[in-house]
Amino acid sequence: MLTDTTEQPQPVADAPGTAVFERHESNVRSYCRSFPVVFERAQGHHLWDEAGNRYTDLLCGAGGLNYGHNPPEAVARVMDYLAAGGPVHTLDLHTTAKADFLRRLTQVILEPRGLGDFVVQFPGPAGTLAVEAALKLARKVTGRTEVIAFTGGFHGASLGALAATESPLLRGGAGVPLRDVTVLPYGDLPTALAALEAALAPGADTPPPAAILLETVQGEGGLHVAPGPWLTRVRELADAVGALVIVDDIQAGCGRTGTFFSFEDVPGFLPDLVCLSKSLSGMGLPMAALLIRREYDQWSPGEHNGTFRGHNLAFVAGGAVLDHWADPAFTAHVTELAAAIRTGLVALAADLPPGTARVVGKGAMSGLAFSSADLATAVQRALFDAGVVAETCGGGEVLKFLPPLTTSLADWKEILDTIGAVAKATAARTQQ
Template sequence: MEIFKQNESGVRSYCRSFPVVFNKALGAELFSADGTRYIDFLAGAGTLNYGHNHPVLKQALLDYIENDGLTHGLDMYSKAKERFLETFNRIILKPRGMQDYLVQFTGPTGTNAVEAALKLARKVTGRSNVISFTNGFHGCSLAALAATGNEHHRGGAGTALNDVSRMPYANYFGKEVSTIAMMKKLLEDPSSGVDTPAAVIVEVVQGEGGLNTASADWLRQLEKLCRQHGMLLIVDDIQAGCGRTGSFFSFEDMGVQPDIVTLSKSLSGYGLPFAVVLLKNELDQWKPGEHNGTFRGNNHAFVTAAAAFEHFWQSEDFALSVREKGQRIRIRMEQIARRHAGSKLFVKGRGMMLGISCPDGESAGRICELAFGKGLVIETSGNHSQVVKCLCPLVISEEQIDRAMDILDEAFAEVFDDAGSTRKAS
């Protein structure tokens, strides 16, 4: 460990929670240098929906490299890009009625996509203000960070974070309070102090914010409000997209049509850096090269993404399996919540983006620490880091799910049950 402590910046974080050296990964499992096996419920913070080193994706990449395929080409045309665009349109966009959306290749991370989306919205509308939501997380570069609610990340900016009005997310004040009605009132009052926004940026499931979920009705009302005030609707689907909620996009079948969608994380399917902005055709008002970057478009990621679309998304089978596994995880989590601390614990999230909310961040952090000692890599999320959060690969087996839930059960028992007591039967 000394080489990391001596040479790596103190900004490092995940390694502090999981202080071992990993040297191999396969499917839903990680292996440390000493051979210890861990079930991965972190999966690159949602970047590895198809698991580590999936054989189909790996072979596609190996074949491409073996044939001296283009590695880097700025935004020039390549066969790999051509195949990505063709498969993305044919398998993902067209069946969902989104074939008219254009694809903008941004820098390789999610925050790059968010920056581009916000910049475009401001360019198109001629306005600077943007609405974002409590507990939202959109990245750590400045414009994306301004739209992020997390105090810890915002504190690292070192400068003012402007041109964003924060609004309460769905159910922020409970189910009885309509946050859309509050927004509507503020937008219609010329003395509210809220400048008419260029756009609203929203996560359908707030991953880092604690697995808060928006209902279809809330999203439809939000879209209606956007149309009434000439605001663009940006859906940040960076963590919740690519199948995590049980459909490729988190907003499918919810009756909304975003103006702009940001995608990254599991888009490459292989953990390779890759991000895009999907935008309605009429919004494409960029001048050539007006928003660019050296690494916009990763040819290796084009290869693995296209292979992932063809292998997993040709039919509804994969999405169905995600929903079934999500239900399996939810049932086990609800059993754990009932067995330990009763009403103090509850399950949050959608699909395979689930977690157990604890009374405080200290207990949730201790649970994750204990779970790691038993062979499970899992992290927390939420405004107080109080949610023990599952982001396992979507290809995980039922046996691995059950083993992971057994480990969580044991960890929750050690934190919440009376010392030396025996856990009650389900």
């Protein structure tokens, strides 16, 4: 656990170094608009800007830093690998780094969780590429084109994944029609289940799908959680019509919900394809993977390729942090932290004026759904002034908290106290 006991300086509202980005970087940048400082250093759950001001990072790379910034074990492993002259870029050639990662992933993660017969595809450096590969493979295996996705889903900004993503902003940027995806209501029993059953019934307007694509917790859609019975029924219906089940675990995976995979606690539910990225590399290096049930690994060699299919530094760092999951003390801490986050936020919400906010999400992927997007944004800005970085999602009304899984319970308590004080003061100010 990484703890900084130094006194926290007060962050500043702006920094002179931002002018270079305004002048030279594309207008498409987004997160930096909410947090207009220039960050220079990072460790654990803290960031420091170029003026030396310290911030608590609850954005954490939108789920890309589940082990915090610069985890020492990963940094040391990467530095040793580079010092020894290990190859960094190798396309999909065999390397010792990849071999070590695959062995560790299989032994520590896949086999204990019933995925020991899954194979791993490295489609490229971004999560959206894992989704693209999953969609292509499902269509190849089934010979079908249609995919079922769900309201609130976010799967990436490349065209195939974007067709299954609901965001009007992102879809509007496509510039072409987005086809072959039917979007159904997400996880609201019994309405959503009835819609899914109708779409898959014989004679339905929608042709039998190649795949059903879903997030068990919608990271960008507002931290909606899929009910276990709904997921079980999705599996049953997919089997009945010969469709593959794809779980996009890019943000919810790698321990974010309390277990390595977000679906582990759902009896009888096992996907056919699992998309991973973000924290899989351990320290924020670009990396994505598609886990494939062996019987569906029907690619021809080179049929889906890319220059950056293998990132050896990501293999090295990712293998280092997988060691955590072989440590009972770490897995116990993840469970305790997930519970503490939930109970703490529930108590915080109860201490706010009635109707101000409610707790959403699951485990260490939780947040506060405020009564309006304006209030959520006001709390976000006030938190940044207090030295806390957190993002909004779900149309702007949900403030999402993604502390590193290595955060101590004592540090989380301190963070929670800050969130509570800021939320209470902001709510009181806006209601005057």
